[in-house]
Amino acid sequence: MKRRAPILLAAIFMLGSLAVSLDHEQSLASTPPMGWNSWNKFGCNVSEDLIRQIADAMVASGMKDAGYQYIVIDDCWQVERDGNGNIVADPKHFPSGMKALADYVHAKGLKFGLYSDAGTKTCQGRPGSRGYEFQDARQYAAWGVDYLKYDWCSTSTQDARSSYEIMRAALDASGRAIVFSICEWGNSRPWLWGKGVGNLWRTTGDITDKWEGKNKWPNGDCCSYGMTDILDQQVGLESFAGPGHWNDPDMLEVGNGGMTVAEYRAHFSLWAILAAPLIAGNDLRDMKPEIREILTHKEVIAVDQDPAGSQCRRVRKNGNLEVWSKVLQDGSRAVVLLNRGAADGEISVLWEDLGYPAHLSAGVRDLWQSKDLGGRKGMFSATVAPHSVVMVTVKP
Ligand code: GLA
Numbered sequence: 001m002k003r004r005a006p007i008l009l010a011a012i013f014m015l016g017s018l019a020v021s022l023d024h025e026q027s028l029a030s031t032p033p034m035g036w037n038s039w040n041k042f043g044c045n046v047s048e049d050l051i052r053q054i055a056d057a058m059v060a061s062g063m064k065d066a067g068y069q070y071i072v073i074d075d076c077w078q079v080e081r082d083g084n085g086n087i088v089a090d091p092k093h094f095p096s097g098m099k100a101l102a103d104y105v106h107a108k109g110l111k112f113g114l115y116s117d118a119g120t121k122t123c124q125g126r127p128g129s130r131g132y133e134f135q136d137a138r139q140y141a142a143w144g145v146d147y148l149k150y151d152w153c154s155t156s157t158q159d160a161r162s163s164y165e166i167m168r169a170a171l172d173a174s175g176r177a178i179v180f181s182i183c184e185w186g187n188s189r190p191w192l193w194g195k196g197v198g199n200l201w202r203t204t205g206d207i208t209d210k211w212e213g214k215n216k217w218p219n220g221d222c223c224s225y226g227m228t229d230i231l232d233q234q235v236g237l238e239s240f241a242g243p244g245h246w247n248d249p250d251m252l253e254v255g256n257g258g259m260t261v262a263e264y265r266a267h268f269s270l271w272a273i274l275a276a277p278l279i280a281g282n283d284l285r286d287m288k289p290e291i292r293e294i295l296t297h298k299e300v301i302a303v304d305q306d307p308a309g310s311q312c313r314r315v316r317k318n319g320n321l322e323v324w325s326k327v328l329q330d331g332s333r334a335v336v337l338l339n340r341g342a343a344d345g346e347i348s349v350l351w352e353d354l355g356y357p358a359h360l361s362a363g364v365r366d367l368w369q370s371k372d373l374g375g376r377k378g379m380f381s382a383t384v385a386p387h388s389v390v391m392v393t394v395k396p
Contacts, residue, residue: 027177028177028179028199028244029179029199029200029243029244029245029246030243030244030307030309031243031305031306031307031309032246032275032277032278032304032305032309033069033070033147033179033181033199033200033246033277033278033279034067034068034070034278034279034304035068035069035070035071035072035111035113035277035278035279035280036054036063036068036070036071036072036279036280036281036284037072037073037074037113037149037279037280037281038050038051038054038072038073038074039075039115039251039281040207040209040251040252040253040256040282041256041281041282041283042283043075043076044075044076044124045076046073046074046076046077046093047093047094048093048094048095048096048100048101051071051073051101051104051105052101052104053285054071054284054285055104055105055110056108056285057284057285057287058071058108058110058284059108059109059110061284061287061292061296062292063280063284063292063295063296064108064109064110065296066295066296066297066301067278067301067305068278068295069110069111070110070111070112070113070146070147070179070279071105071110071111071112071113072112072113072114072115072147072149072279073113073114073115074115074149075115075122075123076090076124076126077093077098077114077115077126078090078122078126078127079091079126079127080127081127081132085132085135086135086139087116087127087129087132087135087136087139098114098145099142099144102143102144102145103144106144111146111147112143112144112145112146113145113146113147113148113149113179113181114143114145114147114148115148115149115150115151116128116129116136116148116149116150116151117129117130117150117151117152117153117155118130118150118151118155118158118160118163118164118167118184119151119152119154119155119156119158119163120154120156121153121154122151122153122154123151123153128151128153128154129150129167130154130155130158130163133166133167133169133170134169134170134173137167137170137171137173137174137178138170138174140171140174140176140178141174141175141176141178144176145176145178146176146177146178146179147178147179147181148167148171148179148180149183150164150167150181150182150183150198151183152183152184152185152187160184160188160190161188161190161193161197164180164182164190164194164197164198165197167180168180168198179199180197180198181198181199181200181201181202181248182194182197182200182201182202182248183202183248184201184202185202185204185205185206186201186202186203186204186205190202190203191237191240191241191247192240194240194245195240195242195244195245196245198245199244199245199246200245200246200247200248200277201246201247201248202248202249202250203233203234203237203247203248203249204225204230204233204249204250205223205224206224206225206250207224207225207226207227207230207249207250207251207253208224208225208226208258209253209256209257209259210226210258210259211226211228211259211263211387212226212227212228212340213225213229214226214229227253227259227263227266227267227270228340230249230250231249231270231274234249234274234311235313235314237311238311238312238313241275241309241310241311242309242310243307246275246276246277246309247274247276247311248276248277249271249274249276251277251279251280251281252267252268252271252278252279252280252281252282252295253281253282254267254268254280254281254291254294254295255280255282255283255287255291255294255295256281256282260387261290261294262385262387262388263388264291264294265294265368265388265389266387266388266389268294268295268300269336269367269368269389269391270324270336270338270389271304272301272303272304272334273304273312273324273325273326273334273335273336273391274311274312274326275304275309275310275326276304278301278304280295282295297367297368299365299367299370300367300368300391303326303328303334303367303391303393306326306328306329306334307329308327308329310327310328311326312325312326312334312336313325313326315353315354316349316353319341320339320340320341320345321337321339321340321341321345321346321347321384322337322338322340322347323335323336323337323338323347323348323353324336324338325349325354327355328393330395332393332394332395332396333354333355333393333394333395334367334391334392334393335354335380335391335392335394336389336390336391337382337384337390337391337392338389339384339385339386339387339389340387341386341387342387343386344383344384344385345383345386346381346382346383346384347381347382347383347384347390348379348380348381349379349380349394350378350379351378351394354394356394356396358378359377359378360377360378360396361375361376361377361396362375362376362394362395362396363375363376363394363395363396364376364380364392364393364394364395365392365393365395366390366391366392367391367392367393368390368391376394380392380394
């Protein structure tokens with residue numbers, strides 16, 4: 001008995017640490033991450049002053065109360081490596097250093113994120129993490145980083161999956177729980193291997209602040225996309241998303257000026273029903289009330305953050321008129337009626353489209369109006385304005 005005790009203790013300890021690590025995996029990004037990232041609005045114009053002001057605005061605007069957590073600095077915060085290979089933050093724009101900035105963000109009750117790249121250089125030519133993965137991950141952990149976006153420029157012939165697995169191992173070894181955002185543009189179908197490597201993976205090239213259309217990059221490579229072009233590329237990926245591992249159709253453009261308010265409402269509704277990460281990309285210090293209202297809408301955010309973590313499917317398409325439906329944890333459905341066309345459209349959703357029997361009576365609630373529309377049998381129809389959505393829940 002005596003001799004067995006240490007073995008028993010070791011077994012209990014091992015089971016305990018296994019439970020802790022499983023628990024840790026499940027609790028990170030158990031619903032789609034919500035936050036803010038500097039790239040869409042500010043590009044390379046990042047500084048500690050900006051980040052502090054954004055953190056202040058995140059709290060003051062009600063974004064934090066609505067569920068936004070992560071403040072992520074995208075490309076251009078880093079300038080070089082020192083003689084020991086340590087990554088160096090731009091001393092001109094981040095004179096207090098990253099640890100102090102992370103402390104500031106944490107003191108607001110928020111979380112702090114950084115960007116790096118799996119190749120030798122970032123997309124803006126700053127030092128990448130190739131060959132420095134473990135050193136960088138240790139540095140991020142020491143600074144208090146909670147989220148890493150990891151890009152795919154200057155990767156030459158590197159294999160995507162193993163490149164991301166190296167940083168996964170490095171983050172694990174760092175001892176800090178860090179959300180890992182794979183940004184490989186969907187090139188090597190990260191939805192097939194991303195679960196267990198990262199918490200989210202980009203499924204497409206970059207979003208641009210417009211309703212539709214794609215642009216080639218200046219070097220001729222394809223492409224950046226309008227919002228609805230990104231949407232189309234999510235079809236077929238539904239089953240790969242779930243708690244802890246999400247398809248990422250890129251960050252939000254809501255409030256950046258290239259679309260109308262109705263188009264931004266559509267963009268936000270679609271990202272919510274896709275169970276997409278909700279990473280705002282606008283200037284939170286200077287938001288019009290109608291933009292703030294979109295980004296902080298509780299009922300729409302609740303669809304995104306539904307604990308079941310299922311992504312919507314396009315269940316009906318009739319030219320420019322579409323129906324998207326997502327199964328919620330309580331068995332009800334969130335539904336977006338999307339009009340992509342230039343004229344008003346009458347859009348119907350049949351209960352059979354939602355997997356319900358046709359004879360069922362169900363309560364319909366308009367989410368943007370926060371209004372119960374009453375019970376309906378078999379179907380629901382609405383007139384939807386051009387480039388707009390009507391978003392409802394259907395509850396039997
Ligand atoms: C790539 C990414 C973008 C952004 C830029 C930064 O294009 O896809 O989201 O991070 O790099 O240079």
